[in-house]
Amino acid sequence: MRIPHRLLPVLTALVVTVTACSSAGASQGAADAAVLKLQDPGNAGPLAYAKKTGILEQRLAKVGAKVEWGGSYASFTATIDAVRSGSVNVLQGAISPVLGYLANSKDIKIFSFTDRVTDPAAPKTDGLVVPAGSPVKDIKELAGKQVAVNKGGRGEYLLLLALEQAGVPVDQVKRVYLNPDQAASAFATGKVDAWWAIVRAYPEVIAKGARVLVHSNALPDQDISIYAARNELLDRHPEAVRTYLDVVRELTEEAKKSPEKFQNVFLQQGPTALSGERLQIELDKSRYANPPRPATAADGAFVTDVASIFTKYGVLPAAIDPASVIHEFRKAAA
Amino acid sequence: MSTLAQSPALPAEAAGTLETPRHLGVRRRPAALSLTVRLSVPLLLLLAWWYGSASGALSPDVLAGPGAVLGALGELIATGQLGEYLAASAVRAGLGVAVGAGLGLLLGVLSGLSALGEELIDPTMQMKRAVPFLALVPLFISWFGVQETFKVVLIAVAAAGPMYAYVYLGVRGVDRKVVEAARGFGLRGARLAFGVIIPSALPNILMALRICLSISLTGLIAAEQIGATEGIGYLVTLAQQYYRSDYMVLCIAIYAVLGLAIDLAIRGVERLAMPWRAHLAAR
Incomplete structure (x- = not known):
């Protein structure tokens, strides 16, 4: 029975290593000095263009903020896990999927809504x-x-x-x-x-x-597109989030006029590159797209409407108070 | 079984004479024949795929044709993404397997060698083995974030299980007489482990390595769905998100080639590390 005595230091070392690894991992997410952590914008759209040209970095630098471009996520659920862990702190989506997140954790708020495209000539999206x-x-x-x-x-x-x-x-x-x-x-x-x-x-x-x-x-569809951010970012650095929104809005306006440069931004070939019919559809969508606008208290109606459908049919456990999930920039500044 | 039935041992013994057993010897199949037979089934599958697509029996929605898949491959090579993706995944899988399989090897040897080690390690490892590593993804994201650490840890955890199980089995199966003989010569502790026990368990360890490397491919798909911008698992995600069936089939082909490469590599290691197993005993 000599070996067991030699085992003990090895086992102790193992436990120490594992503990050290996990505490190092936990402290990574704690740093927060006006850094916008974004998902990979892919190969198209205002954010892909911003990443390529560095516009977002330049504008954020004026308010002392930085941007960290992260990876992409296979599903909204995976994105949500990343938001929860703080690896992503600004995200884009629609009201409906975000409600599921808000029902469980209140650490993000919606700071922007994008009004639905009403032009009958616009391409259908679903x-x-x-x-x-x-x-x-x-x-x-x-x-x-x-x-x-x-x-x-x-x-x-x-x-x-x-x-x-x-x-x-x-x-x-x-x-x-x-x-x-x-x-x-x-x-x-x-x-x-x-x-x-x-x-x-x-x-x-x-x-x-x-x-x-x-x-x-x-349909009386109230489930419009939104931008949301983690509370600590909105509370401590609202000007950084505001700048981000301004840049996205300006680029969306620009994409309405010249949509071509917002498609196939990084790659002309490969799985993310579009051509032919697929490209044409995306160009048409850009031409009709509405730019995102800052959220107001009145937008609570959208949240309430979508949530009421979900709670009525048991998709969500309880109604959500819209005031607790919307961030208004002006109110925050005053 | 047939050799037993045909064995003339019984009548010979009855007659009171002993028959010299037939020498098993080294039976090598001709290399060309072996290679042809080896390649025939994959080639037949390729041919069926090509014929199915060309004749229109397989709609491109069900399975993209070889032409489209080659086109996708060409695009990936032209943009330089194939090399980048393979390199990124190789680093993740390599680190993950090194850490996970290393840990599995250590724990397996400890648990196989000592009763205390087994009591301490085995129940936990058996429980760990029953937990599908994919179930740990959300937890790992909150512990390690979504960057490289998370991906490497996920692959390491996936690889540790099979390595532990095979090494434990291998170490338990080491011939007691050999160990006693080695002890008789004064080998103890690390020298006994590295000189006798691990070499004897080598077939199991290499089998485990094969499985670890295959599992690391599964781990890559899971890990690179989250927060990645390159990698072959990420390519699978892209193919799904952009509904590119040509890329989906290309991913399958890449995985198949990687499977083949892993098998060849381990066979090479087996030849180098265990020359005494050049002719398999059971054939």
């Missing part, structure tokens, strides 16, 4: 789709069918809203929770009867011949 050969012609016929939606997100909100509008009891339609990329496969192979396709998935599925039952702009 729709409840059925396969080309589907017998379903109307949303009322969806009773007893399976519809793919992203859980607690825009897809689920729009489906609930559409069913309510059409007078179809919500529990008669089976909601199948799938992320957009999974839903695309399930829909293409007929594993689900319908799908509320959003963002990039929508033009893809239309190009493959899917038929649209209803678009979000035919």
Whole structure:
């Protein structure tokens, strides 16, 4: 039994190493000196352009702030984990997915809303789709069918809203929770009867011949795009967040006039590069896009409306007080 | 079993004479034949894929054709991303496997060698092995952030389990007589472990390394979905997010080639480290 005595120091060393590693990891997130931690902006859009040209860095430097470009995230859930751990402190999204986060943790606030595009000439950005050969012609016929939606997100909100509008009891339609990329496969192979396709998935599925039952702009859709930031950043450095919003707004305005330079920003080739039809759709979207604007107390109505649909059908456990999740810049400055 | 049935041992023994057993010897298959047979199944699969796509039996929505996948490969090479992605993933996987498999090896040897070690380590490692490492992702993000540390730790944790299990098994299986003989010559502690026990457990350790490297590929997909801007796992995420079925198939092909490379590398190490196993006993 000599070996066990030799084991003890080794085991002690192991425990010490593991403890040291974890405490080093924990202290990483604590540093906070006006640093905007953003997700990777990808290959298109105002932020990708800002990253390439360094505009955001220049403007933030004037208010003594910096920007840290992070990586990309496969899903909103993964992004949320990063926000919770402080690895990302400014994020973009829609009201619906952020509500799920706000229901559990109150460490972020919405500081900007983007009004919905109302121009009928603007390209459609989402729709409840059925396969080309589907017998379903109307949303009322969806009773007893399976519809793919992203859980607690825009897809689920729009489906609930559409069913309510059409007078179809919500529990008669089976909601199948799938992320957009999974839903695309399930829909293409007929594993689900319908799908509320959003963002990039929508033009893809239309190009493959899917038929649209209803678009979000035919509904009283209140689930608009937002920007949110972690509370400590908004409380301590509102001017940095404000500058970020100003830059995004100006670049969105610029992209309306000359959308070409906001597409394929870093790469002309590869999985993120767009060409042909796909590129044209994105250029059209940019031409009609509304720039984000600072949040006001009146925007609480959007939050309340979306939350009420979610709480009514049990997606969210409790109603959310809009005043506790909206950050107003002017009020903060005064 | 057939050799047993055909064995003339029983009648020979009955006759009172002993028959000299047939020498097993070294039976090498001709290299060209072996290589052809080895390549035939993958080539057949490739051919079926190519024919299926060319004849229209496989729609591009179901499975992108070889032409589209080669095009995607060309794009990645042209932009220099392929090299960058492979290098980034290799660093993560290499560090993760080095740390995880190293730890698994250490714990496996400790647990296999001493009763106290086993009592202290084994229950925890068995519990750890039952926890799918993917379930730890949210926790690890809050502990280690989303940068490189998180990715390396995730792969390390994934790699530690199989290495521990195989090494523990290997060390327990070391021939007692060999250990006793080595002790008789005065070998103790580290010298006994490195001189006798680890070499005897080497087949298990190399098998574990094979599994660790394969698991690190799974770990890469999970780790690089989060906060990454390069890597082959990140490429999988991009392909899914941008609905590029050509890139999805390309990712599968890259993983397949990596699997082959890992297998070849470990075979090479086996030949170098265990020359006595050049002809397998059971054949």
